[in-house]
Amino acid sequence: MLMKNERILLVNRPKGTPEKSDFRFEATAIPELENDQVLVKTIYLSVDPYMRGRMNDTKSYVPPFELNEVISGGVVGQVIQSRSSELAEGDFVIGNLGWQKYNAVSDASVRKLDPSIAPLTTNLGVLGMTGLTAYFGLLDIGNPQEGETVVVSGAAGAVGTIVGQIAKIKGTRVVGIAGSDEKISYLKDGLGFDEAINYKTDDVYKALKNACPDGVDVYFDNVGGEISDHVLRQINKGARIAICGQIALYNLEKMDVGPRIQSQLLINSALMKGFIVSDYAAHFEEGAVQLAKWLKEGKLSYSENIVEGFENTVDAFLGLFSGENTGKQLVKVAEPENV
Amino acid sequence: MLMKNERILLVNRPKGTPEKSDFRFEATAIPELENDQVLVKTIYLSVDPYMRGRMNDTKSYVPPFELNEVISGGVVGQVIQSRSSELAEGDFVIGNLGWQKYNAVSDASVRKLDPSIAPLTTNLGVLGMTGLTAYFGLLDIGNPQEGETVVVSGAAGAVGTIVGQIAKIKGTRVVGIAGSDEKISYLKDGLGFDEAINYKTDDVYKALKNACPDGVDVYFDNVGGEISDHVLRQINKGARIAICGQIALYNLEKMDVGPRIQSQLLINSALMKGFIVSDYAAHFEEGAVQLAKWLKEGKLSYSENIVEGFENTVDAFLGLFSGENTGKQLVKVAEPENV
Known part of the structure; x- marks a missing residue:
């Protein structure tokens, strides 16, 4: 087999919005497999805002990427060489792997997929970490x-589209x-949201006031910043706020300053909690089964934006911060092989 | 019986820190009792920051006081006339009653106290709403x-002193x-706190860093504002933050602006929740029994600051905001009567 690996390294820690020059493509050799290892050819890779x-070289929910090392994230791939007794050539797998065309990894670091259950890409989206993030x-x-009002920001994003649909399944106003x-x-006509607000053209506070005549009971926050300030001013007694992401802040160079939320939580006996999907690792199975059931029943639809070509990975990642993508952003790196 | 009532009205909505001119003392007649009513002579009344x-004439966890009406709060009193089959003259009772020398109220609006169990004042403090606030x-x-680090602000206040002691009972570093x-x-030598920080003279961030070498797992917040910012920068993964009060803000005339806390909650999967003691009304009995047990066992001590004389009620209330009182602030209005 004469193959060359290509991979993407982080070479600068971005200041503010990442730029292409913060990344470097590099051609390398494919390592020899050790015992219990498999060589996984990348089919799809996932680019996500949390990355x-x-x-940054700061404490966060996951350790920082190392400089001049390959970036890693969600990958669906195919085993093309195996020294594992668990996985055979041709098997499809998923794992947190490098942004590279080929990953040589231990069989324990990936999970085998059954491609007959659902399209491969759903394992990185609605049936994967994205769906589980929304679910939990x-x-x-x-x-x-039932009957409560749920607001979701970043609603057209990978997580937001699923949050809104699950909230509808639960009988809420979304x-x-x-x-x-x-x-x-898309949110209103395609996914059945009751109302949707364009934060770029609407007066968010007033539009929310109209859209949520009974106030806000649940806020699923993907964005942070001023948009969230407007939502949080309208929460009800006993409101629950899930902090999933703060995309407005990821590229912020100065301290994020705004109205302190504590007195609003106090007068409403409201709860605000940050989370990362791995907090729920012990319950993934339960969530995945339920999501697959809803998908099969047609209660859940999903939206994917698939860019072709490994060389477009960085652009796909940068696109997450320009607010252009709808649904789950993926990169298709290669076609599956017939084994 | 020839008695005159005196009561305290709110006559202006304070802008910023309340002033004496926002209140008016008024002499009135004592109303005739109706069926099932009792006349309660105020013995002790409680002044509390939440009042x-x-x-203000704004939405809060309890409705605003009416202008030119008597202010109400926690009162321990004695029944001196009764048209109730439930309560007799001489009985001691507690209730949310007017800031006045005599309250004519239905027997259902007060609860009978057994003065042999604990001093009367404890019903407004460690065994009352104050203690239950700390407890829940x-x-x-x-x-x-056990082994975690608990930080409490407003630590020498009525609630804070009890929070710290319960946290010690639970085996934490306080x-x-x-x-x-x-x-x-007082906190260190009198109540057994592990460390205590003077926010007026210490660099709070650095002092906390030293006092909490393993970070902050639980923060019980009575004050809000910049002091809390310093604490929240040092929370651990999985931290829990109880928002009990925001005394730094109660008299603030402008919007409370500071670092938004969401990203800090996100990267730590941390929880922040506001509450008011009445959220736990269904569990008061359980809390009161446990607090009384700890008190009896000598595991819990309490501190009271008792001002004598109804005419000093407003000063006692205003004193809460100058940071001078330690423990529970009460006003002694009258001696109990021998019936």
């Missing part, structure tokens, strides 16, 4: 009750906040 | 585990923040 946080953040922290009229239409 | 919030905020929201060296000594 921006790992590019909304249901465990938000705990939405209001999404997103950044274009196209997204607004 | 400041009720002086710390144990339900903070959920401190660090208090208060505003004078006298208070610091």
Whole structure:
């Protein structure tokens, strides 16, 4: 087999918004497999907003990426060589692997996928960490009750689209906040959100006031910053706020300053909790089964934005911060092989 | 019976720190009792920081006081006339009653006290709403585990002194923040806090860093503002923050602006929850029994600051905001009668 590996290194810690020059493509050899290792050819890789946080050299929920090392994230791939008794050539697997065309990893660091259950890409989206993030953040922290009002920011993003749909399944009024009229239409007409607000053109505070006549019971926050300030001013007694992401801040160079939220939580006996999906690792199975069930029943639809070509990975990642993508952003790196 | 009532009305909504001119003393007649009513002579009344919030005409956890109406709060009194089959003359009772020398109220609006169990005043403090506030905020929201570090602000106040002691009972390292060296000594030497920080003279961030070498697992917040910012920068993964009060803000005339806390909660999967003691009304009995047990066992001590004379009620209330009192602030209005 004569193959060359290509990989993407982080070579500068971005100041503010990442730039292409913060990354470097590098060609390398493919290592020899050791015992219990498999060589995984990358089919799809996932680019996610949280990865921006790992590019800083500061404490966060996951350790920072090392400088001049390969970046890692969610990858669906195919085993093309195996020295494992668990995995055979041709098997599809998922794991947290390097942004590279080939990963040589121990069989224990990936999980085998059954491609007959659902399209491969869903394992990185609605049935993967993205779906589980929406599932546990909304249901465990938000705990939405029938008839309540749920607001989700970053509503047209990978997580937001699923949050809104699960909230509808739970019988709530769902209001999404997103950044274009196209997204607004998609949320309302495509996904059944009750209302959607374009934060770029609407007066967010007033639009929310209209969209949430009974106030806000659950807020699923993907963005932070001023958009969230407007939501938090309208929470009800006993409100629950799940902090999933703060995309408005990831590229912020100065301290994030705004109204302190404590007195608002106090007068409403409200709860605010940050989380990362791995907090719920012990319950992943339960979540995945439920999501797959809803998907099969047609209660859950998903949206993917797939960029072709490994060489476009960095652009796909940078695009997350320009607010252009709808749904889950993936990169298709290669076609599966017929084994 | 020839008695005259005296009562205290709110006559202006304070802007910023309340002033004496916001209140008016008024002499009135004592109303005739109706069926099932009792006339309660005020023995002790409680002045509490949360009452400041009720002086504003804005939504809060309890409705605002009406202008030109009598202010109400926690009162321990004695029944001196009764048209109730439940309560007899001489009975001691507690209730949320007017700041007045005599309250004519239905027997259902007060609860009978047994003065042989503990001093009457403890019903407004360690065994009353104050103690229950500390108990439920710390144990339900903070959920401190042995060996963890608990920080409490407003530590020398009525609630803070009890929070710290319960946290010690639970086997945690307890660090208090208060505003004078006298208070610091009291917390450490009198109540067994592991460390205490004087926010007026110490560099709070650095002092906390030293006092909490393993970071902060639980923060019980009575004050808000910059002191809390310093604490929140040092929370651990999985931290729990109970928002009990925000005394730094009650008299603030402008919007409370500071570092937004969301990203700090996010990277630590931390929980922040506001509460008011009435959220736990269904569990008061359990809390009161446990507090009384600890008190009897000598595990809990309490500190009271008792001002004599109804005419000093407003001064006692205003004193809460100058940071001078230690422990529970009460006003003794009258001696109990021998019936």
